[in-house]
Amino acid sequence: MAQTVFAPWDNPDEKPLIQFKNVTKRFGDFTAIDNLTQDIYTREFFALLGPSGCGKTTMMRMLAGFENPSEGQILIAGQDMAGVPPNKRPVNMMFQSYALFPHLSVWDNIAFGLRREGAEKTQLAARVEQMLKLTRLERFARRKPHQISGGQRQRVALARSLAKAPKLLLLDEPLGALDKKLRQDTQFELMDIQEKTGTTFVIVTHDQEEAMTVASRVAVMDEGRIMQVATPAVIYEQPNSVYVADFIGDVNIIEGAATPHPQADGYSVAWAEGQPQFHAKTNRSFAPGQKCFLALRPEKVAISAEPPEEAANRIQGKIIDIAYLGNISTYHVRLPNGTMMKAQTANTRRLSRRSLTWEDAVWLSWTDTAAAVLEG
Amino acid sequence: MMTHRFLSLTAAAALLASAATAEEVRVYNWSDYIDEALLEKFEAETGIDLIYDVFDSNEVLETKLLAGGSGYDVVVPTGSFLQRQIQAGVFQKLDTSKLTNMGNMWDVIQDRTARFDPDNAYSVNYMWGTTGIGVNTAKVAEVLGEGAPVDSLALIFDPANMEKLQACGVHMLDAPDEVVPAALTYLGLDPNTQEADDLAKAEALLMSVRPYVQKFHSSEYINALANGDICVALGWSGDILQARDRAAEAENGVEIAYNAPKEGALMWFDQMAVPADAPNPDAAHKFINFIMDAQNMAAASNYVYYANGNKASQAFLAEDVIGDPAIYPTAEALANTYIKGPYPPKVQRVVTRLWTKVKSGI
Amino acid sequence: MRRALLIAVPYLWLLALFLVPFLIVLKISLSDTALAIPPYLPTLDFTEGWAGIWGFLQELDFENFTFLTQDELYWRAYLSSVQIALISTVLTLLVGYPIAYGMASAPEHWRATLMMLVILPFWTSFLIRVYSWMGILSNEGLLNQLLQGLGLIDQPLIILNTNTAVYIGIVYTYLPFMILPIYAALEKMDAALLEAAEDLGCSRLTAFWLVTVPLSRQGIIAGCFLVFIPALGEFVIPSLLGGSGTLMIGKVLWEEFFNNRDWPVASAVAVILLLILIIPIILFQRNEQKQREREG
Incomplete structure (x- = not known):
């Protein structure tokens, strides 16, 4: 119906x-x-x-x-x-x-x-x-x-x-x-x-x-x-x-400069020197080099011990803190340049069997549609 | 109530030096009734610490005395009250051996006060006076003509006069013990009567003039007369003379005269007495004897414009006191006075009730 | 134990400050006058033991109360006192309520000052304040001079020594007793209640009647009692501001006590006055009790 x-x-x-x-x-x-x-x-x-x-x-x-x-x-x-x-x-x-x-x-x-x-x-x-x-x-x-x-x-x-x-x-x-x-x-x-x-x-x-x-x-x-x-x-x-x-829910905000991506439709965002650029798709248009913000919900960031394959964005980091909320856990991960990023996973398994813990080196990954690209 | 405490520095020093023998005497007298210099003089002469309180109605004094334990050594009730209080056992007999100035007293007054206090065993006269009529001479003449009966009770008890006088204002004492005998005197009846019929006649007379009386009050008339707010008052001699002097001082053109009524004037006496439970009867006698001194008594009279019962003091009285027939009446006028005794409780109730009716109409 | 003590304290307080004096007055009211210190008989003599107490009790009677019924003066004085006290209470309410309302609606930082202004007159002697009203209300007083100066009246208004002056005196003197409880009730009222009433269709005025007045009811009742009770036995104000015709029981009592020296009858008058007051107080208490029970 x-x-x-x-x-x-x-x-x-x-x-x-x-x-x-x-x-x-x-x-x-x-x-x-x-x-x-x-x-x-x-x-x-x-x-x-x-x-x-x-x-x-x-x-x-x-x-x-x-x-x-x-x-x-x-x-x-x-x-x-x-x-x-x-x-x-x-x-x-x-x-x-x-x-x-x-x-x-x-x-x-x-x-x-x-x-x-x-x-x-x-x-x-x-x-x-x-x-x-x-x-x-x-x-x-x-x-x-x-x-x-x-x-x-x-x-x-x-x-x-x-x-x-x-x-x-x-x-x-x-x-x-x-x-x-x-x-x-x-x-x-x-x-x-x-x-x-x-x-x-x-x-x-x-x-x-x-x-x-x-x-x-x-x-x-x-x-x-x-x-x-x-x-x-x-x-x-x-x-x-x-x-x-920022007001609604939890979010990672990453400031950077947008450059139209030559191959895929979307933008490459340079966010820190010496770090790989992030890729994101958006309806908004940005001039090359224009300042932009990536708003990335923690639950859209996957976390794994092994490097993920075929992820539009991936980056390595180290777990600094874990907030256990029962149904979900939030991982606070420090990226190589010191930036903190939050990733969330649903706790579908019992606590004792979870593999990730403090000080572990982990990979964070997300798709190119996961983040909203904002002007400010 | 105001408390005057006189204690000079030298007296304080003397007290400190002889703390063990520090004495005090508590005196309870009418307000505005003494030359305060006398109080300091007493302290200086005797070294006794004098505590001097004042009251303004016999009823208040009497209630304190009847309740017992007033703490006063000398009190000054009016004769008719004194008489009843003696019967109630309120006072102690005076020790005449301690009153060396007894010879100063005036037999004319002593004879009369013996009516309240047989043999003057319990009290010594302080001051006395009459109850009479104060008039604003000019205003009364204006309302009633030159021949107005200013020396007669007819002025205030004849409704025809009162009807005219109400325009310029008449006050009467709020004291049935004073006004009812005056009404009886006007009616030619015994002012001391206890007969219900006679009292009923007095009541009828008072009711007939009541509508024309602006106020029954025992002290407001002093100012009201002096300011010219009222033109006639039935009041106490000394108070009306005080109004006369205030008006003269103010030079406001108001001229007040006092007359003892020709039908007969009520004569009253304020008597010094010592309560039975006085803490310091010895000092009380010293104070009474001090007042009985001819010069001291004269100083008090010269100050408050009331006559006293002290024959020897007359030599020291000012001319405007001893020479004023309103204060010291002539022998003839003195003969035309009467004394009012206390009512027994049942009659007192009737008189009080009568008075309530006169004032409130109920 | 602690609890028993907590309950005992107010009861002992009541006993010492109310019941014992009342029993003494009641005892005097059943005695006869005498020319003695104190001026009534019999007096209690414990030295004779039970026989003395029995003899004492046998001499008490209700004669004085019978006497009060025989003269219309007394019931008329009671009635007139009740009437004056009632009218004064209503007038005090009419004057006090808007003041309390204004205080409660004033900005927070003003309230302490306004409260101060209400309480300030208490720092002056009551007698002096009543005397100053004599100065204001007399024929040559400030009020008449002002009105005549403004050309509003030719002849001075005769206010002093009338019942009007008594009402003015009582309203003035007892106004804070009316304002404070009403203010306390209004102040804790949630302003949202009035908005809710308006939101549900009330005009400002109906919101006042349906919400503000019922919610300040306790304050109104408390204020009225705090004014009515002392006003009923008031003696000083009617004697200073009232005329000879102002009949109040306080004055009658004074005359019984001081002029007639009849302490027993004076005590009987006082006992009846107390009974007149106790009945409404009990009714009021019972009402409060019921209210509390209804509210759980």
Whole structure:
């Protein structure tokens, strides 16, 4: 059965739900958002990812209406949001602290927004029950927020923000307060709920794994700008900048000078004097001798005791350190010129039978498509 | 409450030299009621460390005394309070052998104070005075005409007068023991009556003028009279004379006069006495005897403008004290005064209740 | 052992500072007046042993309490005190809440200063502060001079020696007791709660009513009690700022004690005053207890 790929951003006929048009936000001298333009589409699970202070929270708060842009326009469903207060927007938010009303029961917390709408009693009750069911909180309806666990509170916050069936749900670090195991479970639950309700989610997070897991598209932000917007796979495999490559996952960055390769299509990269050049293929074009960066994921670097045959790139080095992570091991290898490089292998064998150890001389190898060649 | 502690450097040195014999005497007197130079003089003469505290109502003094253990050696209650306190066993009899100045006392006053303290066994008079009417002469004349009855209780108890006077302001003492006898006197009844019917008549009279009284208060009238804020006050002679002098000093054109009512004026006496549990009765006697000295007593009266019960002191009194009939009334006026004794508890309750009704209307 | 000690300390404290004095006052209220030191009978004499104590107990009676019911003065004074205390409490709340709210919403670095400003008047004697209000409110006082100077009034406003002055005095004096607990409640409130309320459809005002007010409820109740209880027995403010007609139980008690020298009746008045206060305190405590139980 053919399944259509969900990619409304590639469809020129699709109308975006949210439009940022040249939005700038300044707090005094500080520019939080710098002339930002971005569309987000209906049913998307859009992640804003970046370090603290990058402007991701400011973007979310402008969507919710708690902040107003200094310049530019924000449109939701085609309507300019300028001057529309938070309580008049088709948007709900799940707060980082959950912001559950401590004086109200779980039930009343979820019903809070519906009551403000003046929802009819039986409909209101039905909707609250539905939300309780969706978030598996039926048993806790009568409890106060301080009488339930952190994970349950997180679900109450989610149920409360979804109760009004908003066009857009904003989630501010929704899983930040949960421990790692619960966080992973909840990530899938979030995706499941997003799919069931068909709501557009915009999530703010500094946790790249979380963004990669849940989002249909990830926007990597830095200093008030979006560096790259793409699906998690593209962000990971084809970062458009050293910043993005470095921010997402583990990466070896090698600086060098590119020269078009005479035989194979691609470039030879001179990266250190007296060392063999590396070969890499890319869509980007570089002038001969232009400065470039190779971004090479450790898991794409093979490590072996014997010299590999037919590898596009290979180089010898010595194991300095091994980080054993259970499922994988990361080897820190020193190249002849002193550069450190990381290589990763999956631990498919038991520990005792592994052959490589400290101080071993090893070969590192990778294909010519393994590394992304970046301009900066 | 303010505590004045007088201890000169020389006295301190003397005390250090004879620490074993260091003595102190604690005196509790009305506020603004002595020339403070006298206190230093006492310390210098006797070497006794004098601790001088002040109070401003008989009730406060009495409550301290009745609770016991006040720690004072000499206190100065008013006669009617003294009488009841003697009955309660608060005081010790004075040792007249230690009061060498007893011969200075004035028999006219001694006869009267013996009504509260038979044989003057427990107390010696400090000062005395009358309760009467202070008026702002010009304002009262303006409201009531030249023939205003400024020397009569009719000024404050006739509603017709009061109705006119309320515009320029009337204060009365907040003291039922003073005002109720005055009302009874105006009605021609015995000021010491304990009859419910008579007291009811006094109450009716007071209720009839109550709406015209700006305030019942026992000290505010001094300033209010002096500033011209009010024109009539039923108050204590010395206080009203003080208001008169303040107005004269301020040269604000306000002229205050004091009159003892012609229907009869209440005469009161503040008496020095020694509590039964006084820590140092010997020093207490020394202090009382010191005050009984003719020159010392005259100095006190010259300072506070109240008459005293010390005949010998009259030779040393200033002319504006001894010569002022408002302070030292003529023999004729003195004959026209009465003394008010204490009420027994049941009657006291009735009078207090009456007074609450007069003030609050309930 | 440690635990028993921890519990014992506050109980001993209560016993020494509350129960024992209360029992003494209660005992006096059941006695009769006498011209003696102290001015009531009987007094407890332990030298006669049990017979002395038995004889002492037999002489106690409720006569003084009966007496209080026979004169409308007393219940009217209680009622008027309750009324004045209630009105003052409401006024203090109305003035204090916005101040506490402003303090809690002020930038962090300002709060210590604002708190200081609230507490600062306590460094001056209470009497001096009340006296200075006499200077402000009197006919020739600062307020009237200002208003007349501005041409707003021709005749001086008569405020001093009226109930209005009493309200002003009580509100002024007890304001910090209202502000501090409310501020404490508001300050620990998460600002995100208000944003959440707005996000869920509240206007600023409804968010205030539905979130801020309920969450500061404990502070409001604590503040109201801290104002109401001392205001009910207040004596100094009504005697200095109030008029002759200002009827408050503290004043009646003073008169019983000082003018009538009737310590037993004065004590009876005090015992009833305490009962009037204890009932709302117990109700309040019970309410708190229930609340805590409900919250687990």
